[in-house]
Amino acid sequence: MKRDTIIIGAGVVGLMCAYSLHKAGRKVTIIDEGDITNSTSFGNAGLLSAFDKGSLSYPGVITNTMKQMIKGESPVKVHPKLDPKLFKWLFKFATSANETRFKRTIMLFEKYGEETLGLYEKMQKKENLDFDYHRTGMLSVFTEDATYEKKLKECESKEAKNYKILSKEETKEYLPCGNEKIKGSILFNRNAHFDPQKVMLQTKEFLQKEGVEFILNEKITDIKFENKKVKSVSSATNTYKAENFILSTGYQTLLADIRKKSLMMTPAKGYSITFSMPNELKPKTSTLFSDLFIVMTPRRHSVRLTSKLELGSTDTNIVKAQIESIKSNFEKYTVPFEMKEIKEWTGFRPLTPNDMPLLGRDEEYKNLVYAMGLGWLGMTFAPSVGKIVKKMITKDLDNKDSDDILLFSGLYQ
Ligand SMILES: Cc1cc2nc3c(=O)[nH]c(=O)nc-3n(C[C@H](O)[C@H](O)[C@H](O)COP(=O)(O)OP(=O)(O)OC[C@H]3O[C@@H](n4cnc5c(N)ncnc54)[C@H](O)[C@@H]3O)c2cc1C
Numbered sequence: 013m014k015r016d017t018i019i020i021g022a023g024v025v026g027l028m029c030a031y032s033l034h035k036a037g038r039k040v041t042i043i044d045e046g047d048i049t050n051s052t053s054f055g056n057a058g059l060l061s062a063f064d065k066g067s068l069s070y071p072g073v074i075t076n077t078m079k080q081m082i083k084g085e086s087p088v089k090v091h092p093k094l095d096p097k098l099f100k101w102l103f104k105f106a107t108s109a110n111e112t113r114f115k116r117t118i119m120l121f122e123k124y125g126e127e128t129l130g131l132y133e134k135m136q137k138k139e140n141l142d143f144d145y146h147r148t149g150m151l152s153v154f155t156e157d158a159t160y161e162k163k164l165k166e167c168e169s170k171e172a173k174n175y176k177i178l179s180k181e182e183t184k185e186y187l188p189c190g191n192e193k194i195k196g197s198i199l200f201n202r203n204a205h206f207d208p209q210k211v212m213l214q215t216k217e218f219l220q221k222e223g224v225e226f227i228l229n230e231k232i233t234d235i236k237f238e239n240k241k242v243k244s245v246s247s248a249t250n251t252y253k254a255e256n257f258i259l260s261t262g263y264q265t266l267l268a269d270i271r272k273k274s275l276m277m278t279p280a281k282g283y284s285i286t287f288s289m290p291n292e293l294k295p296k297t298s299t300l301f302s303d304l305f306i307v308m309t310p311r312r313h314s315v316r317l318t319s320k321l322e323l324g325s326t327d328t329n330i331v332k333a334q335i336e337s338i339k340s341n342f343e344k345y346t347v348p349f350e351m352k353e354i355k356e357w358t359g360f361r362p363l364t365p366n367d368m369p370l371l372g373r374d375e376e377y378k379n380l381v382y383a384m385g386l387g388w389l390g391m392t393f394a395p396s397v398g399k400i401v402k403k404m405i406t407k408d409l410d411n412k413d414s415d416d417i418l419l420f421s422g423l424y425q
Contacts, residue, residue: 155345
């Protein structure tokens with residue numbers, strides 16, 4: 013049996029590609045090695061922060077990280093590893109962290125940010141889904157005078173309606189658990205947040221009801237090529253043929269490696285701690301502790317903290333010392349309270365060195381489309397990626413015919 017479109021990887025990117033293609037009338041099959049509750053898309057912060065947060069590769073990132081390392085507050089850890097791919101990635105990251113590139117990235121985030129939030133909103137309304145979605149802005153909290161002053165200066169060039177500067181006292185209204193050491197904050201109005209778990213489970217359930225085929229707990233380990241096309245993909249037990257194949261395997265590159273496609277992407281390990289806390293201390297909206305790279309997102313019955321960016325590690329275990337370090341950095345700037353029903357999690361961001369996702373057709377095997385490398389913004393941009401991929405497949409576009417690929421894909425940058 014030959015299928016129409018097979019998507020390998022049921023993280024948020026795979027699911028949003030499936031949603032867009034299904035809505036366009038295509039027959040979609042999704043294959044995943046897990047049951048979708050194991051992916052990075054499940055345990056992340058759920059911040060939809062396309063606006064005013066900046067990019068990861070910003071001018072000054074290297075110096076700032078060094079300063080944080082000296083203070084013992086750095087979220088970044090590079091594991092010593094003699095991997096030429098990692099060194100190439102680090103070099104490209106360092107050279108991408110310049111003013112021109114930064115401005116371009118911010119403009120692209122704004123362009124696709126407005127679209128992607130619109131798509132989430134429309135999807136929830138149309139399909140009657142509940143993602144615990146709130147477009148209530150993102151509170152950027154500062155614990156250092158210098159970075160707060162710098163950000164305030166940057167705000168002078170922004171449209172006043174997009175942000176609100178909050179004093180120490182006003183910050184407490186949004187972040188009642190913050191303590192006296194917080195210098196102040198800025199509420200960036202355009203951002204949103206949701207519960208990633210709800211997004212994943214509800215989207216999967218909706219797609220299943222609509223007849224999208226899910227093949228779960230089956231790892232794809234091989235690809236066969238014939239006449240300049242991918243002919244089939246195989247697991248240990250089955251072979252699947254299709255017209256189109258989409259690779260949305262997150263940070264995992266096994267299949268791209270078999271294709272001998274070197275993707276400029278590295279796994280960046282991060283952690284989350286989900287817990288319940290007194291309601292009166294819960295933040296009113298998603299909160300970024302800017303100087304600590306810690307995000308705190310409220311959800312209906314809990315709160316989630318996320319942090320850390322470890323390069324050079326593919327260890328899937330939760331390292332206790334990292335959890336403790338997140339907690340101790342967080343506790344320096346919050347009033348004492350008890351975290352209850354704690355759940356710890358770790359996952360890997362599929363990180364590119366210039367914040368651009370890896371999107372587009374394989375140049376030799378044209379029925380193979382890459383939808384990867386969404387890094388630290390995969391939840392944010394997944395609906396836009398789904399739309400771009402749908403357009404490529406339904407209109408049979410080549411990379412050069414897609415403005416989105418030329419603008420937003422890291423394959424050509
Ligand atoms: C700590 C942390 C916090 C984050 N916070 C945010 C945030 O606030 N906002 C935001 O926008 N983003 C955030 N991110 C990033 C976001 O989670 C990722 O960008 C996103 O989840 C990537 O989605 P994906 O679908 O590409 O990959 P994944 O979610 O990893 O899904 C890939 C899927 O492919 C499957 N797979 C892989 N290989 C195979 C194979 N060979 N055969 C079959 N199946 C396979 C896997 O099982 C997996 O289910 C965060 C990430 C981390 C780690």
